[in-house]
Amino acid sequence: MADAKLEQKLERLLDRLEILLPKIEDEVDWSAAAFRWRRKQYLGMSYGVLEPIHRVALVDPDSIKNADQQKAALLRNTEQFVRGLPANNVLLTGARGTGKSSLIRACLKQFADQGLRLIEVDKEDLKDLIDIAQRIADRPEKFIVFCDDLSFEFGEGGYKALKAILDGSVASTGDNLLVYATSNRRHLMPEKMQDNLASSMDEDGELHPAETIEEKMSLSERFGLWLSFYPFSQKEYLAVAEGWTKHFGGEISDRWQTEALQFALQRGSRSGRVAYQFARDWAGRMHLETEHDN
Known part of the structure; x- marks a missing residue:
């Protein structure tokens, strides 16, 4: 009898605690065309949520000028993705203000009605990429994780998480997620003259980059498609x-x-x-x- 009463008290306590806990999965509004990944604090706990963006600043692909080749390549890659065909993660690099971010938003305008969705992720939250992939794993839509102005310093947490996603880690991301990133840095990390001083040349004259350079290049090389943008005349x-x-x-x-x-x-x-x-x-x-x- 005493055990039964104790169980009832525990059940009531758990019911009260459940009310206080944040509902993560059920709160996602999947009707939105774009989302923003945010970490929130609740009762001393940190958790990530997909916040819907219902008013998206979409861009007409025809409004993007002086980037015809880059636009054609990105739209083609995105079309392959939404149609379930093989497609690549994309790195857009080059001069500021030349349409890199706008071109990604143009992809959403072009293919949103075909099931494309955009998830904006800050660089600081890239460490949550596996969590994001698991959150959308069973969804029928196709998701582009978009990180703008991406660059890293050595030792930052999101660096290894991004490498794992791009390379394919033990925890598979499925076939409904790609990463599109923009950066003003070609290799996403600072390049210093002293890094080149450690480079060596073998007896055949072949140049071998230093380990530091190899590490800096290793992340950008994991993007299957590179698109470069140049200053306007x-x-x-x-x-x-x-x-x-x-x-x-x-x-x-x-x-x-x-x-x-x-x-x-x-x-x-x-x-x-x-x-x-x-x-x-x-x-x-x-x-x-x-x-x-x-």
Whole structure:
């Protein structure tokens, strides 16, 4: 009799504790097209959740200029992925503001209705990649884990986790997850002159990189597809700025080109991002001037 009462008390206690514990699996809203992985603290415990993003800043693939080859390659790889065909993890590297992140969001716009989903993960949370893979393992959708501006210093926790995912660890990630990452660093890690001093050459004249260089290259080499982006020429910059200016309803007047070039000079960069920012500024000012004149 005493044992039965004790069991009842334990059951009531467990029921109360269950109410306090966070519901992780049941809270995922799978109707969203994109998610953000976040770690939260609850009663002294840390756990990861997939937060749905219902208002996604999608990008039309046609709006991305001066990257036709890169765009074709990434869209083709993504189409292979959503159709269940072999596809590669992708590393997009190069100059800032040239459309790397926008191109990944363009993939979501192109293939969301075919089951593509995007999971944005901060570099600090890459150590949770195995947990993310397990969370989506039984889902019918195809998920791209997107990490923007990726770079590592030696000893960071997410480095080994990313290598394990890209290489294929004992815990399989299944066939519904790929990693798309952008970086301004070709090998994702800082490259120093002193690393090259330890390189050696054998008796046949073949160069053997130092172990430090080999380690730095080993992560980026695990991405099956590399796409490189380059700074815009003046002509390319103006073409992108003109396209965005028309998109925002601005007019191309006699002083438009001069101001577009001055804007880029002040920012110290001719890139798609700067062209977009100029177009917003120009179109907004022109609309405001028109309203004041009337």
